[in-house]
Amino acid sequence: MNVKIEIEYDGTNYHGWQKQKNSISIQEIMENAIKKVLKEEVKLIGAGRTDAGVHAKGQVANFHTNTKIPIEKLPYAINSQLPPDIVVKSATIVPEDFHARYSAKAKVYTYTIYNSKFPSPFYRYYSYFYPFQLDLKSMREAASYIVGEHDFAAFKASNSSVKNTVRTVNSLEVIKLGDIIKIEVEANGFLYNMVRIIAGTLLNVGIRKIKPEEIIKIIESKDRSRAGPTLPASGLCLEKVIYDEA
Numbered sequence: 001m002n003v004k005i006e007i008e009y010d011g012t013n014y015h016g017w018q019k020q021k022n023s024i025s026i027q028e029i030m031e032n033a034i035k036k037v038l039k040e041e042v043k044l045i046g047a048g049r050t051d052a053g054v055h056a057k058g059q060v061a062n063f064h065t066n067t068k069i070p071i072e073k074l075p076y077a078i079n080s081q082l083p084p085d086i087v088v089k090s091a092t093i094v095p096e097d098f099h100a101r102y103s104a105k106a107k108v109y110t111y112t113i114y115n116s117k118f119p120s121p122f123y124r125y126y127s128y129f130y131p132f133q134l135d136l137k138s139m140r141e142a143a144s145y146i147v148g149e150h151d152f153a154a155f156k157a158s159n160s161s162v163k164n165t166v167r168t169v170n171s172l173e174v175i176k177l178g179d180i181i182k183i184e185v186e187a188n189g190f191l192y193n194m195v196r197i198i199a200g201t202l203l204n205v206g207i208r209k210i211k212p213e214e215i216i217k218i219i220e221s222k223d224r225s226r227a228g229p230t231l232p233a234s235g236l237c238l239e240k241v242i243y244d245e246a
Helices: 026-038 071-079 136-146 194-206 214-221
Strands: 002-009 055-064 086-094 106-114 148-151 166-177 180-187 236-242
Touching: 002 026, 002 071, 026 055, 026 071, 026 086, 071 086, 106 194, 136 166, 136 194, 136 214, 166 194, 180 194, 194 214, 194 236
Parallel strands: 055 236
Antiparallel strands: 002 055, 002 086, 106 180, 106 236, 148 166, 166 180
16 A cells, blocks of 8 residues: 655754765655564655755655554554654555655745844754844745746756756745744745745845845846855755645
């Protein structure tokens, strides 16, 4: 059967989702835990390849298995073999053709900025600390220009070799809750470092280094050097993966 699982993890101690030769990854830890439970090799397919230090509240993965363990007991069994910073939140049986990555219609990421005079020890691994005042009105105006289908070449890592850089951003919100500023992005797909560059660009708008309307020209330029910095991985979180059945 094809099993879909939802996973939450703190990415601080891992070199991203994808299995690598010389670094520990979420995928490797997960596959080893599942193997111990099922007594069989599995190939875990993730919805998104989060980078080193990036977190997830709603990562989705699927794998095929012949296990007789009841599906409702599977998360408990797998969690018993996982470290405390990785948790399986649910497991369901899905159609054979379900693929965590290719069946996804959209993903939602948040980038968190801790905007206060002093840093918080509780947010040091889960946000980017910025101690100066930000112009939220301008940041929200700038965000509105990013929504829609565009060529986001200016918002991808300069070392990315992806050919098609057109993506559709369904929504982009700048939300303030006390000292927390959350940049929430939903799109049909993301380029390498795209959310962290969007966050860095909106930060530059917030400090009035870039005018909100300049976003249009930055997108049209397709020039990475014109957008803002790539903010640190710690502030990024994969919140949700959206599928047709959800």
